[in-house]
Amino acid sequence: MERGLLIVISGASGTGKGTVCKKILADLPKISYSISATTRKPRQGEVDGREYYFLSVDEFKQWIADEKFLEYAEVYGNFYGTPLNKIEEQLNRGEDVLLEIDVQGALNVKKKCPDGVYIFLLPPSLEELRRRIEGRGSETPESLNRRLKNAVAEIQIGREYDYAVVNDTIENAAAQIKSILAAERCKVARNTDKFNF
Amino acid sequence: MERGLLIVISGASGTGKGTVCKKILADLPKISYSISATTRKPRQGEVDGREYYFLSVDEFKQWIADEKFLEYAEVYGNFYGTPLNKIEEQLNRGEDVLLEIDVQGALNVKKKCPDGVYIFLLPPSLEELRRRIEGRGSETPESLNRRLKNAVAEIQIGREYDYAVVNDTIENAAAQIKSILAAERCKVARNTDKFNF
Numbered sequence: 001m002e003r004g005l006l007i008v009i010s011g012a013s014g015t016g017k018g019t020v021c022k023k024i025l026a027d028l029p030k031i032s033y034s035i036s037a038t039t040r041k042p043r044q045g046e047v048d049g050r051e052y053y054f055l056s057v058d059e060f061k062q063w064i065a066d067e068k069f070l071e072y073a074e075v076y077g078n079f080y081g082t083p084l085n086k087i088e089e090q091l092n093r094g095e096d097v098l099l100e101i102d103v104q105g106a107l108n109v110k111k112k113c114p115d116g117v118y119i120f121l122l123p124p125s126l127e128e129l130r131r132r133i134e135g136r137g138s139e140t141p142e143s144l145n146r147r148l149k150n151a152v153a154e155i156q157i158g159r160e161y162d163y164a165v166v167n168d169t170i171e172n173a174a175a176q177i178k179s180i181l182a183a184e185r186c187k188v189a190r191n192t193d194k195f196n197f
Numbered sequence: 198m199e200r201g202l203l204i205v206i207s208g209a210s211g212t213g214k215g216t217v218c219k220k221i222l223a224d225l226p227k228i229s230y231s232i233s234a235t236t237r238k239p240r241q242g243e244v245d246g247r248e249y250y251f252l253s254v255d256e257f258k259q260w261i262a263d264e265k266f267l268e269y270a271e272v273y274g275n276f277y278g279t280p281l282n283k284i285e286e287q288l289n290r291g292e293d294v295l296l297e298i299d300v301q302g303a304l305n306v307k308k309k310c311p312d313g314v315y316i317f318l319l320p321p322s323l324e325e326l327r328r329r330i331e332g333r334g335s336e337t338p339e340s341l342n343r344r345l346k347n348a349v350a351e352i353q354i355g356r357e358y359d360y361a362v363v364n365d366t367i368e369n370a371a372a373q374i375k376s377i378l379a380a381e382r383c384k385v386a387r388n389t390d391k392f393n394f
Contacts, residue, residue, distance in 0.1 A: 120385070126394050152394045159392055163383040166391060176383055183380030186360040186373055188317070194363060195356055197323050197349045 002193075005096040005184060006087070006113050007031070009177070010106040010158070011121030012151035014133040016167045020121060021100045023174045028181075032090050034099045037063065040078035053083070071101070071108035080105065096181075103154045110160070117184050119177060120158035123151075124168045199390075202293040202381060203284070203310050204228070206374070207303040207355070208318030209348035211330040213364045217318060218297045220371045225378075229287050231296045234260060237275035250280070268298070268305035277302065293378075300351045307357070314381050316374060317355035320348075321365040 009024075011017040025033055037053040039060050048054045055063065060079045063069060072081030082101060090097045099109065099116075110118055123129035126148075133147050158164060163180050167173040184190070206221075208214040222230055234250040236257050245251045252260065257276045260266060269278030279298060287294045296306065296313075307315055320326035323345075330344050355361060360377050364370040381387070 119383075122391055155392055155394055159385060159389065161385055163380065164385045164388045164391055165383055176379060179376040179379035180383055182373060182376035183360065186316075186362055186377055188356060188358055188361045191361045192356065194319055194361055195352055197352055 002094055002190065004091045004094050005181065006091060006099065006109075006116035007096060007181065008099045008101065008106050008109055008116050008118045009121065010101055010103050010119075010161070011167070012103070012123070012129070012154040012158075013147055014129050014151055015121045015123050016132065016170070016173075017100055017121050019170055020167055020173045020177070021098060023170050024177055025098060027174060028178070031096045031098050034082060034087050034090075034097050036101065037069075037072075037081045037083060038078060040080075055079075070112060071105045073102060073104045073108070075102055075104075082109065103157045107157065107160060115189075117163070117180065118161040119163045119165055119180060120161035121165055121167045121173065122155065122158065124166055126152070199291055199387065201288045201291050202378065203288060203296065203306075203313035204293060204316070204378065205296045205298065205303050205306055205313050206316045206318065207298055207300050207358070208364070209300070209320070209326070209351040209355075210344055211326050211348055212318045212320050213329065213367070213370075214297055214318050216367055217364060217370050217374070218295060220367050221374055222295060224371060225375070228293045228295050231279060231284050231287075231294050233298065234266075234269075234278045234280060235275060237277075252276075267309060268302045270299060270301045270305075272299055272301075279306065300354045304354065304357060312386075314360070314377065315358040316360045316362055316377060317358035318362055318364045318370065319352065319355065321363055323349070 009017055009021055025031055035049065035053060037055050037060065039055055039057050042054055046052065060081065063081065064072060068083055068085060069081040070084035070087060072079060080102060082099060082105065087097050106118060109116065129151055130148055133144055165173050165176045206214055206218055222228055232246065232250060234252050234257065236252055236254050239251055243249065257278065260278065261269060265280055265282060266278040267281035267284060269276060277299065279296060279302065284294050303315060306313065326348055327345055330341055362370050362373045
């Protein structure tokens with residue numbers, strides 16, 4: 001059984017990684033989505049066990065103690081974590097798993113799973129990034145500026161990834177990501193059995 | 198000016214690399230083809246400076262002495278070489294250059310140009326490889342067996358490449374190679390300018 005691909009997609013906040021990941025999952029239904037755990041409150045329409053596992057802070061700390069996380073991080077006062085055991089099960093069954101996580105989380109995952117595919121989404125411009133963060137409508141001027149400054153710092157961390165994809169349109173970004181996945185499946189290291197003649 | 202991609206495609210003899218490369222060049226006309234030099238005699242329809250630079254053995258040795266080759270090798274009593282100066286000019290102009298070379302040649306190029314994209318074409322099966330070599334019609338039973346044995350040995354060297362593509366149909370192989378090129382253009386190392394915010 002060939003091990004599945006661990007696909008990690010990150011981007012600074014406001015880059016649109018959620019929308020791009022939804023498109024990838026819709027177009028490539030064989031890819032499984034890794035559900036994260038968080039202590040932040042559910043937004044309208046979010047369901048426990050679908051968008052996130054919504055945990056209390058105490059529950060989250062128990063999962064940490066039980067070593068259930070591949071990585072976890074605190075972002076704007078909330079905890080986010082990636083359940084390790086579920087992902088390993090999926091990969092070993094040969095399933096490809098998509099992980100949409102924050103920049104800090106992804107670098108921790110990269111240390112533990114260097115054979116994953118690390119894709120960083122970039123905004124087409126600073127102006128467009130500002131528009132997208134503003135468009136969420138839930139920002140005060142202070143939090144907008146803090147998020148924008150933070151986003152620019154996060155983008156620099158993207159240099160540690162394998163691939164950079166500019167999210168100018170969802171279609172373009174998704175097409176590039178599909179090419180990356182097709183190419184990764186052709187890597188010699190993932191196809192050693194095909195050399196046995 | 199961003200440097201172009203050096204695309205190196207190899208495969209054991211009879212794997213159909215010539216046909217696949219022609220398809221790639223037809224579909225992606227922006228890619229330039231690197232013309233090799235050889236001391237073998239032109240086949241019917243081959244034109245000097247188009248398929249190859251056809252050189253005498255003395256001329257070839259002079260090119261070696263003048264360090265005009267990125268690599269050169271002797272295959273079945275003939276010399277084959279890749280002119281270095283032309284390729285460097287093309288890459289520095291931002292052109293992608295496709296290099297279709299033998300296995301031994303490719304490994305020499307990989308040492309000198311590790312940032313190239315090294316793609317190895319595999320036959321779908323040993324039986325199919327035998328059929329394709331037979332199909333050329335220019336083989337004696339001895340040379341067929343020698344070529345087949347040699348091909349299996351060459352395939353093992355393919356493990357040193359970056360990517361493995363099975364040439365089951367020209368369309369499939371070309372599609373996979375196009376994905377590989379699209380993915381390589383997304384590599385962070387080739388896009389550092391896009392992180393300057």
